[in-house]
Amino acid sequence: MSYETLLYLHLASAFLFVGGSxxxxxxxxxxxxxxxxxxxxxxxxxVRPAVPLVGAGLxxxxxxxxxxxxxxxxxxGATWLSATFALLxxxxxxxxxxxxxxxxxxxxxxxxAREGGSVEALRRRLRDPLNLALNVSLLLATAAxxxxxVWKPA
Amino acid sequence: MSLDDWIxxxxxxxxxxxxxxxxxxxxxxxxxxxxxxxxxxxxxAPVVRTANVAVVVGILGxxxxxxxxxxxxDAYHPWDGWVIAGLVLWAIGTxxxxxxxxxxxxxxxxxxxxxRAGQSGPSAxxxxxxxxxxxLALHAASSLAVxxxxxxxxxxxxx
Numbered sequence: 001m002s003y004e005t006l007l008y009l010h011l012a013s014a015f016l017f018v019g020g021s022x023x024x025x026x027x028x029x030x031x032x033x034x035x036x037x038x039x040x041x042x043x044x045x046x047v048r049p050a051v052p053l054v055g056a057g058l059x060x061x062x063x064x065x066x067x068x069x070x071x072x073x074x075x076x077g078a079t080w081l082s083a084t085f086a087l088l089x090x091x092x093x094x095x096x097x098x099x100x101x102x103x104x105x106x107x108x109x110x111x112x113a114r115e116g117g118s119v120e121a122l123r124r125r126l127r128d129p130l131n132l133a134l135n136v137s138l139l140l141a142t143a144a145x146x147x148x149x150v151w152k153p154a
Numbered sequence: 155m156s157l158d159d160w161i162x163x164x165x166x167x168x169x170x171x172x173x174x175x176x177x178x179x180x181x182x183x184x185x186x187x188x189x190x191x192x193x194x195x196x197x198x199a200p201v202v203r204t205a206n207v208a209v210v211v212g213i214l215g216x217x218x219x220x221x222x223x224x225x226x227x228d229a230y231h232p233w234d235g236w237v238i239a240g241l242v243l244w245a246i247g248t249x250x251x252x253x254x255x256x257x258x259x260x261x262x263x264x265x266x267x268x269x270r271a272g273q274s275g276p277s278a279x280x281x282x283x284x285x286x287x288x289x290l291a292l293h294a295a296s297s298l299a300v301x302x303x304x305x306x307x308x309x310x311x312x313x
Contacts, residue, residue: 008308011169012301018170019177022208023201026178030200042197046185053177146170150163151155 006067013060014149020053021142028102028135032126037112037119040126044106051099062088080152087141087148094141098134101125158226161219168215169304175208176297179255183293186261190281192274195265202258213248217241235312240303247299250292257289
């Protein structure tokens with residue numbers, strides 16, 4: 001693959017990854033402000049189309065990024081690249097954990113929307129400090145990776 | 155880092171804002187296409203509002219910092235064919251995106267009217283508005299223009 005093709009696929013993947021992550025974050029924050037299980041269920045269900053975008057975007061960004069690094073003879077030990085790898089590993093692990101928790105929250109919201117019942121447990125799950133912290137850390141890591149890619153410090 | 159490096163970084167960040175906004179709008183469009191109640195429009199409203207802000211930042215940032223680079227860097231000029239092609243595609247993407255957004259706004263406004271009239275249940279009229287073929291085509295055209303701009307920026311044909 002030529003340098004241009006690799007760069008195009010790397011950037012397009014990064015755009016998908018960041019776009020999908022932002023969409024999922026906005027929908028999740030919007031769900032926090034809703035009182036009814038039906039509304040929360042619709043918002044959390046809307047996160048689902050963003051998930052494959054985030055996954056495919058992340059894979060493409062890393063895969064084509066490796067191709068680019070190899071094409072440009074970039075030192076894999078460079079600080080900005082090592083920091084990026086560490087952040088990506090964090091995103092994969094934490095993304096899987098937070099994603100599983102979010103799926104359970106969505107299933108609870110869908111069940112309550114269907115069958116009725118108290119939304120207290122649902123609201124507690126949505127406001128769970130650990131889950132919120134994990135999701136915020138994912139957003140911060142995404143922003144940090146974009147900044148590292150754009151500025152390549154040191 | 156030189157000033158040009160900073161401008162390139164801001165140009166890229168604006169492109170991220172634009173692409174992020176397009177993705178968010180696609181999520182909103184897909185959610186609405188599967189719905190037929192006024193509540194659906196209210197549900198995706200925060201996503202659309204955030205995307206609208208990111209679109210403005212993205213379209214202004216990409217063109218302003220892009221033109222700045224074309225003027226500042228010796229290798230490129232604003233009258234280069236690929237730069238002009240990029241500007242034309244950017245204008246097409248902006249206008250089709252604006253019209254697609256207007257279709258979405260019309261459907262959302264109708265949803266608010268129905269909600270205020272106490273009709274919060276499923277509505278065939280609203281389902282048709284949410285599934286507007288024109289809105290989908292305009293949004294797809296706008297996204298295609300963004301993809302073509304990215305191709306143009308990377309391959310720089312004729313440069």
